[in-house]
Amino acid sequence: MSDRARGRRAGGPDTRGQILASARSSFARKGFGRTTIRAVAADAGVDPALIHHYFGTKDDLFLAALEIGVDPREVVPRVFGPGLDGAAERLLSVILAVWDDPQTGLPLVALVRTSLGADAAHNLLHDGLIRLVFTPLQAMLPADEADRRAQMAATQMLGLVVARYLLRFEPLASMSRSEVVAWVAPSVQRYLSGPLPTLDEEQRPGE
Amino acid sequence: MSDRARGRRAGGPDTRGQILASARSSFARKGFGRTTIRAVAADAGVDPALIHHYFGTKDDLFLAALEIGVDPREVVPRVFGPGLDGAAERLLSVILAVWDDPQTGLPLVALVRTSLGADAAHNLLHDGLIRLVFTPLQAMLPADEADRRAQMAATQMLGLVVARYLLRFEPLASMSRSEVVAWVAPSVQRYLSGPLPTLDEEQRPGE
DNA sequence: GTCTATAGACGGATAGAC
DNA sequence: GTCTATCCGTCTATAGAC
Numbered sequence: 001m002s003d004r005a006r007g008r009r010a011g012g013p014d015t016r017g018q019i020l021a022s023a024r025s026s027f028a029r030k031g032f033g034r035t036t037i038r039a040v041a042a043d044a045g046v047d048p049a050l051i052h053h054y055f056g057t058k059d060d061l062f063l064a065a066l067e068i069g070v071d072p073r074e075v076v077p078r079v080f081g082p083g084l085d086g087a088a089e090r091l092l093s094v095i096l097a098v099w100d101d102p103q104t105g106l107p108l109v110a111l112v113r114t115s116l117g118a119d120a121a122h123n124l125l126h127d128g129l130i131r132l133v134f135t136p137l138q139a140m141l142p143a144d145e146a147d148r149r150a151q152m153a154a155t156q157m158l159g160l161v162v163a164r165y166l167l168r169f170e171p172l173a174s175m176s177r178s179e180v181v182a183w184v185a186p187s188v189q190r191y192l193s194g195p196l197p198t199l200d201e202e203q204r205p206g207e
Numbered sequence: 208m209s210d211r212a213r214g215r216r217a218g219g220p221d222t223r224g225q226i227l228a229s230a231r232s233s234f235a236r237k238g239f240g241r242t243t244i245r246a247v248a249a250d251a252g253v254d255p256a257l258i259h260h261y262f263g264t265k266d267d268l269f270l271a272a273l274e275i276g277v278d279p280r281e282v283v284p285r286v287f288g289p290g291l292d293g294a295a296e297r298l299l300s301v302i303l304a305v306w307d308d309p310q311t312g313l314p315l316v317a318l319v320r321t322s323l324g325a326d327a328a329h330n331l332l333h334d335g336l337i338r339l340v341f342t343p344l345q346a347m348l349p350a351d352e353a354d355r356r357a358q359m360a361a362t363q364m365l366g367l368v369v370a371r372y373l374l375r376f377e378p379l380a381s382m383s384r385s386e387v388v389a390w391v392a393p394s395v396q397r398y399l400s401g402p403l404p405t406l407d408e409e410q411r412p413g414e
Numbered sequence: 415g416t417c418t419a420t421a422g423a424c425g426g427a428t429a430g431a432c
Numbered sequence: 433g434t435c436t437a438t439c440c441g442t443c444t445a446t447a448g449a450c
Contacts, residue, residue, distance in 0.1 A: 015433080031324050033240050036425060047435050052427065054433095116373060117238050117324035126374060151370065151379045152390050159366020163358065166323060167333060172358045182404035183359050187394035197389035222415085243443065254417050259445065 016054050018044045023051075023065045027110035031117045032062055062114075066107045070098055072132045080136050087140075088153070088189035089181055091133070095157060096177040099165055109165050116162075130154060137192075145196065153191040160184055223261050225251045230258075230272045234317035238324045239269055269321075273314045277305055279339045287343050294347075295360070295396035296388055298340070302364060303384045306372055316372050323369075337361060344399075352403065360398040367391055 022044040026035040037058055041048040055061040079090045099105040108129070115125035134154070138146040160180070163169045172180070229251040233242040244265055248255040262268040286297045306312040315336070322332035341361070345353040367387070370376045379387070 034324065037427090038425065048426085049428085049436085050434060058426070113323065116320060116369065117241065123374065126376070147378055148382075148390070151376050154376070155366040155370045155379070155391070156363050156394065157366070158370055159362040159364070162323065162369060163362045163365055169333070169358050169361070171354055172362070175355075179404070179406055182406055183355070183398070184362070186397065186404075187363065190393065191390070197386070197393075199386055199389055244445090245443075255444090256418085256446085257416065260415080265444070 015044070015046055015050065019046060019051055019054060019061075020065060023061055024106045024110060027062060027065050028106040028113065030113075031110070032058075032114040033117060037061070062110075066111060068107050069104050076133070076136050080140060084140055084193050086189075087137075088187075088192060089185040092157070092160075092181045092185050092188060093177065095161070096180060099161060100177065105165065112161065113166060141192070149191050153188045156184060156187050156191065222251070222253055222257065226253060226258055226261060227272060230268055231313045231317065234269060234272050235313040235320065238317070238320040239265075240321075240324060244268070269317075273318060275314050276311050283340065283343050287347060291347055291400050293396075294344075295394075295399060296392040299364070299367075299388045299392050299395060300384065302368070303387060306368060307384060312372065319368065320373055348399065356398050360395045363391060363394050363398065 019040065022040045023035070026040050026043065037051050038048050040061075041051055051061060055064050075094055079094055080087060082090070099108060111124055111129060115123040134150055137150050137153070141149050164173050164180070226247065229247045230242075233247050233250065244255050244258050247268075248258055258268060262271050282301055286301055287294060289297070306315060318331055318336060341357055344360070345357050348356050371380050371387070
């Protein structure tokens with residue numbers, strides 16, 4: 001991001017990178033549907049036709065913009081390797097670090113924003129991103145509790161991400177990573193390894 | 208919903224209600240941007256022009272579809288009146304009940320999905336919905352901790368809502384209200400009244 | 415009340431000149 | 433490589449007939 005996001009394309013025409021940067025920004029801010037090729041082109045200072053020339057269709061551009069700098073298969077073992085104890089803290093630290101970095105965070109914001117805008121059916125979110133962290137997580141949990149524990153943990157991390165990076169709540173968005181981890185980790189850890197909740201027999205169906 | 212969502216408009220032409228029901232459904236599933244007047248009209252079995260005739264512009268239709276059956280000023284005191292103790296459980300019970308009911312839930316799904324798809328700037332979500340529950344909540348908390356405690360609680364509730372009603376994770380979406388409350392309430396309650404997290408002095412900025 | 419016809423704007427995609 | 437010109441589709445919205 002250091003050499004291409006700054007200013008207009010200097011001398012060496014890194015037009016392709018310029019387009020990618022503008023696309024990432026727009027996809028992250030507006031999602032797929034509200035991003036237009038024309039707007040991306042204008043922001044990058046090039047002609048709309050160039051984008052098709054380089055990337056093909058709008059979908060192709062979106063996929064190209066999702067290319068990310070981290071390989072999940074490398075980071076996942078570091079989080080879950082040491083065991084369930086402290087896993088929440090390690091997981092949250094990694095997640096926040098990845099999302100705080102614009103290079104890796106912007107594509108993820110674009111992915112989440114686009115997925116939430118579309119139908120629940122074919123979302124990249126569940127089949128792609130979440131599955132990546134779910135599968136190894138579930139493998140560490142008792143089989144009959146794995147689904148519930150992992151999904152409850154997911155709700156907390158998803159809500160954190162949405163509030164901090166999509167809606168940009170303050171002061172949450174400006175808090176340090178370590179403070180956020182200190183607040184949230186106990187909740188996530190309880191979902192992973194805390195006691196199962198005891199259900200009251202009386203369930204009031206209506207309100 | 209019982210008399211108008213079922214089948215085509217019977218004899219008495221409740222066309223207006225039919226349109227509203229279709230609009231709510233589409234706004235909830237696709238958000239504002241991806242909802243088209245034409246599709247709503249087709250789903251309601253009427254002509255697109257009729258929608259303009261009844262409701263005016265697309266924005267007007269959206270606002271009409273957001274009309275909801277619950278008055279927050281009535282339910283809020285019931286949740287926060289008894290005090291901070293057990294507030295999380297009461298709050299979650301109400302939230303889940305409102306969202307589980309299609310009559311009140313669909314407009315809320317539409318609101319959240321649309322807000323998340325748009326820019327962070329002018330979102331109805333923060334200025335409308337969340338503010339409604341935030342203000343009375345913050346009034347019960349120590350002034351210097353109110354923002355943080357309320358926002359951390361908001362992340363959990365937001366993530367729960369997104370996962371259960373927008374993304375429809377399973378088994379989460381099919382779990383009973385009381386089971387969800389049993390899982391999540393302790394987390395929310397800790398944000399509201401638990402001990403403040405202790406921050407380590409050493410903050411590793413990188414990674 | 416309900417529908418037909420159409421205006422007017424916008425965006426994706428392509429062909430082809432330079 | 434980069435841009436001009438343009439086609440085609442989709443959508444909102446309106447005017448007006450029945």
